Amino acid sequence: MTHRLHFPADVFDTYKQLPDEARRDLAVSLVDAQRHPLEVSEPYGEDDGIIRTVARGRVTAVILIGAPTSTITVLAIAYTGE
Template sequence: MTYRLHFSPDIFDTYKQLPGFARRDLALVLVDAQENPLDRSEPYGQDDGIIRTVAQGHVTAVIHLGHDTRTLTVPAIAYAGPA
């Protein structure tokens, strides 16, 4: 079952400010994670199956999995690449 993607307005503003190629990389990895987030992400610290990370290229995002509600929330985005 597909998870519903959720960004807070602040995090979506961060996403919009990324360079185009970084937005594309993040969008692709998040779309892939929506179908099977545990297989498409890595643990963030201790593997609790809830807080995970996804990364592609120069961009990484922390994701919070709401298994009961089938939501995938992005609380943080990090970009470490050229402007």
Template sequence: MTYKLRLDPTVHEIYRTLPDPARADFALLLLDALADPLAHSTPYGHDDGVFRTIARGTVTAAILIGDDTLTVIQITHLG
């Protein structure tokens, strides 16, 4: 199953301001996570299977996995 992506306008603005290499890393993260979020993420604190972390290169994001949605809660750029 492919999940639907949800981004709050504030989170989308953070994505928009990332440098191009970080945007590319984030796009790859999302492609993998939308196909199988549990396989392409790690627990964020206690492993409840819902609140997870994805990371690649200099980008990390906190995600919330719903029944058929993946919501990006926060994006962090370490560059």
């Protein structure tokens, strides 16, 4: 099953401001998460199977997995860039 991806406007603004490489890394992480969200993510705090993190390179995102609606919402993005 493929999950739909949702970016709140403020988080998408953060995404747009990332350097090209970081945007690519985050995009790859999120595409992977759309197919297998629990397999390619790590727990965010306590493992509830709902709020998780994905990371690649120097960018990390906190995601909310909505199993009933088959959506992944990007809650926050962190970049440890130059």
